[in-house]
Amino acid sequence: MNDMTPTREQREAALEGMGCKRKRVEDIRFTQGKGNYVDDVKLPGMLHGDFVRSPHAHARVKAIHTEEALKVPGVLAVITAETLKTVNLAWMPTLAGDVQMVLADGKVLFQNQEVAFVVATDRYAADDGVAKVVVEYEALPVLVDPFKAMDADAPVLREDLAGKTSGAHGPRKHHNHVFEWAIGDKDLTDAAFAKADVTIKEMISYHRTHPSPLETCQCVCSFDKIKGELTIWGTFQAPHVIRTVVALIAKIPEHKIHVIAPDIGGGFGNKVGAYPGYICAAVASIVTGKPVKWVEDRIENLTATSFARDYHMTTELAATKEGKVTGLRVHVLADHGAFDACADPSKWPAGFFNIVTGSYDFPVAHCVVDGIYTNKAPGGVAYRCSFRVTEAAYCIERAMDILAQKLGMDPADLRLKNFVKTEQFPYHSALGWEYDSGDYHTAMRKMMEAVDYAGLRKEQAEKRAAFKRGETRDIMGIGVSFFTEIVGAGPSKNCDILGIAMFDSCEIRLHPTGAGIARVGSKSQGQGHETTWAQIIATEIGIPADNIMVEEGNTDTAPYGLGTYGSRSTPVAGAAIAMAARKIKAKAQMIAAYKLEVHEDDLEWDIDGFRVKGLPEKVMSMKDICWAAYNSVPPGMEPGLEAVSYYDPPNMTYPFGAYLCVMDIDVDTGVYKVRRFYALDDCGTRINPMIIEGQIHGGLTEAFAIAMGQEIRYDAEGNVVTGSFMDFFMPTAVETPHWETDFTVTPSPHHPIGAKGVGESPNVGGVPAFSNAVNDAFAFLGSTHIQMPHDFWRNWQAAKSLGVLA
Amino acid sequence: MxxxxxxxxxxxxxxxxxxxxxxxxxxxxxxxxxxxxxxxxxxxxxxxxxxxDLHGIAGLKGICRDGDRIVIGAMTTQAELLASAEIGTSLPILHETALLIADPQVRYRGTLGGNVANGDPGNDMPALMLALDAAYRLEGPNGVREVAAREFYQGAYFTALEPGEILTGISIAVPPAGHGYAYEKLKRKVGDYATAAAAVVLTMAGGKVASCTIALTNLHETPLLATDAANAVIGTTLDDAALKAAATAARAIMQPASDARGPAEYRTHVGGIMVMRALQRAASRAS
Structure with a gap:
């Protein structure tokens, strides 16, 4: 070896593989304004569409007058439900097994519902046309309060379901009932409660909010009448699913539909579903023969396109007087709005809410979810979380604090006492999941040590005494949260969307010079897949990450995948990438053995190539193998070096983490200050620590927003009162607290590289940490539970109701 | 949109x-x-x-001193106010307040004249103009007239501006050296209008309040001059009782709307707290 020979460390570093804080390659274009988003798509002759929307939350549509709109210069067409009926598209199926109006068919069921679609030569003309459409409404009684939805005299919302006593998920017990979903053992749970030393019961609401990505939902549809082909550029988190849905409902052969999801400016679950805008733009293109663009504005996005949460969880815990939990009982009233448009795996109408036992060893549990209709926008999407996992984590983490308060125990001690123990993994929960791996006690103790938990509690005790002496008007809260997620949907045995198993896929093609392309069925919306997917490949097959181009989002080129949401990309697509790489490696080993004139079994892998066992100088690099694959493969072997893998995961993965929030609240104004936030995450193997940290920062910021003020709120008439960023709390860098991040590593035993997924953990774990901090701050004044969001005026109201305002 | x-x-x-x-x-x-x-x-x-568009009119921009008054062109932006050493020295409360308006991007474009002329009760500068007893120069088809800021605001978006009139300038008497000032603004986030805000300009003599004006933002359909509240502290050492009397007097004239910032009861309560805090901070700055 001469001095120029790179060391092993240098060779490994040159790959920028797993574990490397590789800079995000996509940021080169994003930071220079060179991204290519849907609204950047401009086609010759392209038309623009925009909606006439309902000002009413519930009304009969008596007539729609389009004559004046059609006289506006540039307006070419006004599409209504009557138009759509001619192509059988006035209604569309939802992913949750319900149907949804594309355009108002006889009535409207929520404010800002789509009523008519105006198509014009430019966006200004379209909106001028919208202003000229006259709709005659007859107002109907409005149903806003979910707790009144199943009253006997509640207004009938879904007249289309009249007489239907069962829906996609079983029997319906009321005209506004969607489904009842029950899981667990009721009798055993009732028995546990009957003999419990201590029980608690609290109605814990997780209010309605919205994912609100920076880029709203949008599409360009272009129908080629000659070829009979439809091309759709759209903000799609799951482009292949969109292609299949379009094929099924528009009756266009699937190979004649091209779905392209270009760069996406954030999704957070908002861009999984199919929305009326997509259907209307496609129909408008078919009708006019021209490309049609639809771009929703912020108000439309917030008020009409998929809310999140709105779960009202009556939660009961049973425990011994020593603080060992013995049972969990939850009843959820799930407000789905006007249509059940949840984007859950088809068999899971309440998502994976049965992760509600959390990180604790509950011997028994029983959970019932009742879905109901109200006069609100449809949605129920997984806002930066796996399906309904955030609701479940909030429910159990709030309930554990309430139980600790009743027992007079420290909330951290109560958690430590009830954690699933490391030796219990794989752990079978009372509500049916098999947790793959975990080390909860280590994570919790690391967190407590890092923040000096005992010291914080001591300080809090002193502050409380000072408050009672009248020396301060600030109260201090310490919010503990320990969450277990369930991500990586999912195994075909229990997860599908419209009958399509929730696998994911990767195709890797290596070129002769040692570079290549990987096409993946996932779709980044900012997660940094172009960076991290290449890192997996770099480590697996020894080609530098910089030499791997990652491509996603084009259904003509990418293998079929189920897309990116629910932290599924690393658990599922990430596994497919590793498995495809391993197929390549296996062929590469045969080629290397042939070229080195040894038996395959005599070779061993060494960072970026193969070497002959015992003869470290006799090596063949992957780069050289790539060349050989195209000119001198062993006799009988096909040339080329490429592989495809479709990965059906054997199980979900279960990331977890320990979070802590320290907050001070001024009782006179309700103004809070987050003094400290510590987040320890265990997502198994860490592919890119810098990207993980970025994901944690982003998710914590969303969690902060949700817990402390972000909501979609309706008044009694069903008007949305938080329909813009003026009132829908979107924190800026100024409001956002400083984040401290930390980690432990407990690999998934069943995942090829041991990774679990991380993007959504901070939203799942963060919300209870903030809410528990607020509740903990007020607890010594006699409060048990204060509902979110904890914005200033509600904090003040809590202080007032506790009698601490002079 | x-x-x-x-x-x-x-x-x-x-x-x-x-x-x-x-x-x-x-x-x-x-x-x-x-x-x-x-x-x-x-x-x-x-x-x-x-x-x-008034941006093409060069004469509408600028800050100049005219004897004991500061004259500010209506098209002067918040950013230009912040960059002005003259404002920093003579009218520092304008700096404190401009920094609480929206965000830097908005302040590069937003003007003082637009802020005070629009009649939006959420705008921050009108309360300052009441507290400082500013005069507005209005020009219209019938010539030029001057209207006191304290006479200008008639209702939400209703002002003394006649049809065809433009507010072209603002003239403010320079408060005495050593005056104390504060603008206390409670808001939900950067860029938000005030949940409640109070402007205070005062002078102290011998440990007691010698003169004081208080004005309120977004607590009524117009900005409010809280004369009774100010009178409640003049001649006092700003002890607890005086502060509470000022808050009570200020709350008596507030009629905020209930909105997403909170119910009227909350906004009135914190309005009083903003008054107390602004008084304390202004006094701490006075010499």
Whole structure:
């Protein structure tokens, strides 16, 4: 070896593989304004569409007058439900097994519902046309309060379901009932409660909010009448699913539909579903023969396109007087709005809410979810979380604090006492999941040590005494949260969307010079897949990450995948990438053995190539193998070096983490200050620590927003009162607290590289940490539970109701 | 979020602007920074047929000292106010307040004249103008007149401006050296209007409040001059009882709307707290 020979460390570093804080390659274009988003798509002759929307939350549509709109210069067409009926598209199926109006068919069921679609030569003309459409409404009684939805005299919302006593998920017990979903053992749970030393019961609401990505939902549809082909550029988190849905409902052969999801400016679950805008733009293109663009504005996005949460969880815990939990009982009233448009795996109408036992060893549990209709926008999407996992984590983490308060125990001690123990993994929960791996006690103790938990509690005790002496008007809260997620949907045995198993896929093609392309069925919306997917490949097959181009989002080129949401990309697509790489490696080993004139079994892998066992100088690099694959493969072997893998995961993965929030609240104004936030995450193997940290920062910021003020709120008439960023709390860098991040590593035993997924953990774990901090701050004044969001005026109201305002 | 059609005019002088507004009538609106008008147009809540952009009028910008008064051109931006050493020395409360308006991008475009002339009860500068007893220069088809800020605000978006008139300048007497000042603004986030805010300008003598004016933002359909509240502290050492009396007197004239910032009861309560905090901070700055 001469001095120029790179060391092993240098060779490994040159790959920028797993574990490397590789800079995000996509940021080169994003930071220079060179991204290519849907609204950047401009086609010759392209038309623009925009909606006439309902000002009413519930009304009969008596007539729609389009004559004046059609006289506006540039307006070419006004599409209504009557138009759509001619192509059988006035209604569309939802992913949750319900149907949804594309355009108002006889009535409207929520404010800002789509009523008519105006198509014009430019966006200004379209909106001028919208202003000229006259709709005659007859107002109907409005149903806003979910707790009144199943009253006997509640207004009938879904007249289309009249007489239907069962829906996609079983029997319906009321005209506004969607489904009842029950899981667990009721009798055993009732028995546990009957003999419990201590029980608690609290109605814990997780209010309605919205994912609100920076880029709203949008599409360009272009129908080629000659070829009979439809091309759709759209903000799609799951482009292949969109292609299949379009094929099924528009009756266009699937190979004649091209779905392209270009760069996406954030999704957070908002861009999984199919929305009326997509259907209307496609129909408008078919009708006019021209490309049609639809771009929703912020108000439309917030008020009409998929809310999140709105779960009202009556939660009961049973425990011994020593603080060992013995049972969990939850009843959820799930407000789905006007249509059940949840984007859950088809068999899971309440998502994976049965992760509600959390990180604790509950011997028994029983959970019932009742879905109901109200006069609100449809949605129920997984806002930066796996399906309904955030609701479940909030429910159990709030309930554990309430139980600790009743027992007079420290909330951290109560958690430590009830954690699933490391030796219990794989752990079978009372509500049916098999947790793959975990080390909860280590994570919790690391967190407590890092923040000096005992010291914080001591300080809090002193502050409380000072408050009672009248020396301060600030109260201090310490919010503990320990969450277990369930991500990586999912195994075909229990997860599908419209009958399509929730696998994911990767195709890797290596070129002769040692570079290549990987096409993946996932779709980044900012997660940094172009960076991290290449890192997996770099480590697996020894080609530098910089030499791997990652491509996603084009259904003509990418293998079929189920897309990116629910932290599924690393658990599922990430596994497919590793498995495809391993197929390549296996062929590469045969080629290397042939070229080195040894038996395959005599070779061993060494960072970026193969070497002959015992003869470290006799090596063949992957780069050289790539060349050989195209000119001198062993006799009988096909040339080329490429592989495809479709990965059906054997199980979900279960990331977890320990979070802590320290907050001070001024009782006179309700103004809070987050003094400290510590987040320890265990997502198994860490592919890119810098990207993980970025994901944690982003998710914590969303969690902060949700817990402390972000909501979609309706008044009694069903008007949305938080329909813009003026009132829908979107924190800026100024409001956002400083984040401290930390980690432990407990690999998934069943995942090829041991990774679990991380993007959504901070939203799942963060919300209870903030809410528990607020509740903990007020607890010594006699409060048990204060509902979110904890914005200033509600904090003040809590202080007032506790009698601490002079 | 797409405005309707309108014609755009860019006059080069105040007289041209006034003539345009007179000729075009009710369908025309003057355009300053646009941060109130353009969002309303995008929502089609405002549909002016003509916009008369005042940015082409050089004479409407600038800050100058005229004896014991500071005269500020209406088209002077918040950023220009912040960059002015004269304002920093003579009227530091304008700096404190400008920094609490929206965010830097908005402050580069938003003007003092637009902020005070629009009549939006959420705007921050009008309360300062009441506290400082500023005078507004209004120019219109019938000539030039001066109106005290304290006489200008009549209701939400209703002011003493006559049809065709433009607010062209603001004149403020320089408060005495050693005066204390504070603008206390409670808001939900950067860029938000006040949940409640209070402006205080005072002088101290011998440990007691010698003079004091207090004005309130977003606690009524117009900015409010809280005269009784100010009188409650003059002659006191700003002890606890005086502060509470000021808060009580201020709360008595507040009539905020219930909105997403909180119910009226909350906004009134914190309005009083803003008064107390502004008084304390202003006193701590006075010499």
């Amino acid at each position: 797409i405005p309707g059609p309108f014609d755009y005019h860019r006059p080069a002088s105040v007289s041209d602007a006034i003539k345009l507004l007179a000729d075009l009538g009710d369908e025309a609106r003057p355009l300053a920074g646009g941060h109130s008008l353009l969002p309303m147009m995008k929502l089609r809540l405002a549909t002016p047929a003509h916009l008369v």
